[in-house]
Amino acid sequence: MSERRNIIEENESCVRSYCRKYPVVFETAKGSYIYDENGNEYLDFLAGCGALNYGHNNGVIKGELIDYLLKDNITHAMDMYTKAKAEFIETFENRILAPKGLEYKLMFCGPTGTNANEAALKLARKNKKRMNVVAFMGGFHGMTLGSLALTTDETSRNGAGVPLNNVTFIPYESGTDIRFDSMDYFEAILADDHSGIEKPAAVFVETVQAEGGINVASIEWLQRLDRICKENDILLVVDDVQVGCSRTGTFFSFERAGIKPDMITLSKSIGGYGFPMSLLLIREDLDIWKPAEHNGTFRGNQLAFVAAKAAIDFNIDNRVDAGVVKKGTIVETYVKEHILPLDERISLRGIGLIWGIDFSKIGDAELSHRIADKCFEKKLIIERAGRGDSVLKILPPLTITDEELIKGLDIITEAIKEELK
Numbered sequence: 001m002s003e004r005r006n007i008i009e010e011n012e013s014c015v016r017s018y019c020r021k022y023p024v025v026f027e028t029a030k031g032s033y034i035y036d037e038n039g040n041e042y043l044d045f046l047a048g049c050g051a052l053n054y055g056h057n058n059g060v061i062k063g064e065l066i067d068y069l070l071k072d073n074i075t076h077a078m079d080m081y082t083k084a085k086a087e088f089i090e091t092f093e094n095r096i097l098a099p100k101g102l103e104y105k106l107m108f109c110g111p112t113g114t115n116a117n118e119a120a121l122k123l124a125r126k127n128k129k130r131m132n133v134v135a136f137m138g139g140f141h142g143m144t145l146g147s148l149a150l151t152t153d154e155t156s157r158n159g160a161g162v163p164l165n166n167v168t169f170i171p172y173e174s175g176t177d178i179r180f181d182s183m184d185y186f187e188a189i190l191a192d193d194h195s196g197i198e199k200p201a202a203v204f205v206e207t208v209q210a211e212g213g214i215n216v217a218s219i220e221w222l223q224r225l226d227r228i229c230k231e232n233d234i235l236l237v238v239d240d241v242q243v244g245c246s247r248t249g250t251f252f253s254f255e256r257a258g259i260k261p262d263m264i265t266l267s268k269s270i271g272g273y274g275f276p277m278s279l280l281l282i283r284e285d286l287d288i289w290k291p292a293e294h295n296g297t298f299r300g301n302q303l304a305f306v307a308a309k310a311a312i313d314f315n316i317d318n319r320v321d322a323g324v325v326k327k328g329t330i331v332e333t334y335v336k337e338h339i340l341p342l343d344e345r346i347s348l349r350g351i352g353l354i355w356g357i358d359f360s361k362i363g364d365a366e367l368s369h370r371i372a373d374k375c376f377e378k379k380l381i382i383e384r385a386g387r388g389d390s391v392l393k394i395l396p397p398l399t400i401t402d403e404e405l406i407k408g409l410d411i412i413t414e415a416i417k418e419e420l421k
């Protein structure tokens, strides 16, 4: 075994996870590829779980970062005023929010996605003076206790060690075999003085449940949810941590439904270069925080601001959204032509450049695991999601070329053929 792998395995906590699935030592990366210490090349269909939408070591963003570092610009400043922060805000306002007719206050949170959700939870409860919130079965919102209370998968919840309270779960539009109109149900419990469920301060929703198995909510369902929230004085919080930043073909994933959430959480690819950054967008009148009421040492990583600004410029200048829509069609067409015919029990779901190939109906609990392992053997990094981890999750960098996309899809096809019994 590699000496480096050895030292990590001997010393790092048992909590480590991705390294168990891809047990080599990675060293360099460029674009859609990662290279291990022996120079082997791996095509990346995981993209930092959505943190690398612009590819590894994106040259345009890297140039800005190197320039920033060479000039001894400030790298850590808590939430003090800095040039890097001002330039990010200006770019985000002028190139993302204003053209979409969106107006939000920006809150920079501790550096990971879960922290933006924690902040949104606190702020929703503070505004509405209600404790309960609604979240959806299959949802994933992070690992700190507030966000974990909104998250449904058993393994994650089992780590909490304390009760995870004050959340009412209702079924998502899809993702289970339950044939049930959860919006009818939501309306009914809100109207019923015998529902036994406290009116929530907010609803937390992913427009595409990513970790939950690539369940894509329909436009009608999202619009109805938005309407119910408005009619009942409940805040709508869209968790765009994984599927924001153009993953679905528009910068924000909810744009296709024409809704304006009360709060939006962003992280992962907002940091542009794989840098930690997390952002809560707040409808202006809801911004009732007192100074330092949700604080943190690493709010506003200056290098992340530089990368985030450069990433937005890169995104708009290169029409990334249009590319995602086009490449999404390539994935959909390919899977329908080459993979679905392999077994009628395989299904496909997705939008933009997030797709799930679902093997759950085959009744072989280990199949998706074997396929993902086989892909790795064939030098493709790909992850699984959903109930029983039965969904193969296609999540490449948005900058991937058509050829790279087909190459990865060919590997998946070969792996499925070899593992389907």
Ligand SMILES: Cc1ncc(COP(=O)(O)O)c(C=O)c1O
Pocket: 049, 111, 112, 113, 114, 115, 117, 140, 141, 142, 143, 206, 210, 211, 239, 240, 241, 242, 243, 267, 268
């Ligand atoms: C939708 C969603 N929300 C929140 C999170 C948590 O983000 P982080 O791992 O950066 O805390 C994730 C992580 O995968 C996510 O997919």
